[in-house]
Amino acid sequence: MGFSDIVKTITTSINLHDPDEIYIFDHEDCGAYGENNADEAHSENLKRAKTALSNNYPNKKVTTYITGFNNIKKVG
Numbered sequence: 001m002g003f004s005d006i007v008k009t010i011t012t013s014i015n016l017h018d019p020d021e022i023y024i025f026d027h028e029d030c031g032a033y034g035e036n037n038a039d040e041a042h043s044e045n046l047k048r049a050k051t052a053l054s055n056n057y058p059n060k061k062v063t064t065y066i067t068g069f070n071n072i073k074k075v076g
């Protein structure tokens with residue numbers, strides 16, 4: 001699943017549910033990342049998603065997180 005597919009899925013959800021706030025969670029040690037599974041890769045993707053959603057939905061609060069087995073870290 002590519003970035004545009006993910007944005008399309010999120011857009012569908014927003015259109016159906018019209019939330020005031022959007023929370024995006026990414027998780028550590030994700031097999032979909034392959035060998036580039038560093039925190040920096042997760043953070044960059046979350047920042048990219050937040051920017052895209054904030055541009056498309058300027059009246060909605062967008063918050064991003066990286067989750068692990070023992071923690072949740074807010075990003076950006």
